[in-house]
Amino acid sequence: MGLISLLSSDPVAFLIVAGALLLSLAIHEFAHAWTADRLGDPTPRRFGRVTLNPLNHLDPIGSLLLLFAPFGFARPVPVNPRNLSRWGNVGVAAAGPLSNLVIALLCVALVAVLPREALSDGFRLNTVGTIVVTVLSVNLGLAIFNLLPIPLLDGSRIVGGLVPSLGRSLAQFEAQPFSFLIVMLFIFLFSEQLGALISTVRDTILSVVT
Template identity: 80%
Template sequence: MGLISLLSSDPLAFLIVAAALLLSLAFHEFAHAWTADRLGDPTPRRFGRVTLNPINHLDPIGSLLLLFAPFGFARPVPINPNNLGRWGTLWTAAAGPLSNLLIALVCVGIIAVVPRETLLAGGTLATFLFTVLSVNLGLAIFNLLPIPLLDGSRIVGGLVPSLGRSLSQFEAQPFSFVIVMVFIFLFSDQLGQLIATIRNGLLSVVL
């Protein structure tokens, strides 16, 4: 189920999770755009993506999926790999998950200095901090999976050029997006369990 299931049962939780997702996805896509821009590719700036404004990063289909399905996505940042080269493309791909890990670390730092009794009381601040932490760890793990169209596949492709060429050829196919979305939907339970297991393991370490 998507976020919409929270709306009737716990409207405050819906707002907190929606805000955490919106901010985290926007920062993720901004990180891609900013990195590509800094490494010499003007494409993201030309499309108005070097911004933290969430509206510029929203995808209509991805947003609907977040509401009604167990997954979703923001609008991918357009880049030109010819302007970036192999390593520039790799770092641009890695910037998204790294930005989510950075937000997670900031949350851990804030949690470390917030009085313990405030956290245990479970107020809005504590709920928001833990939600943002959990969401960003989940986003980082998901995007690092070596599935075509995700950042993880592009990182692997940068490290293994022959595989990267095959992945690029697949992604260039007209129905590659649909194939990947169907795959993620069919295996959403298994992928969700994998992400949750890794995320909970990380949370147990940092907290």
């Protein structure tokens, strides 16, 4: 289920998670755009994507999927790979997940210094701590998901840059008119398995750092 299931059961949690996703996705896409711009590709700037304004990065279909489905996406940043070196393209692809990991590390540092309320069976974070842990969880999930080696995701472009022969095949697939629909169908059909994988990795990391 998507975020909409939280709205009726816990509206406050819905607002926290939705806000965390909105800001984290904007930072993720901004990181792609800023990196490409700095490495010499003017395409993201021409499309107004070198900005932290979330409205410039939202995708209508991706946002609806976040609300009603177990996955979603922001509007991909347009990049011209010809304006970048091989390693430049890898850097642009890696910038998005890396931005989420940086946010996650900042959240870990905050959790370490935030006060905890004593309980009979342990400790509980206060409201601010709960928000920080939510932002941490969201960014870990985004980083893990985007690093999966699935076509159109950052992970596949990183792998494609590291292995040029594979990168050419992936680029040919992504250039096909129905590649987006094929990938969306794959993610939808295997959403339960992908969700379990992401949750397992994320929860393992959370159990160590919180």
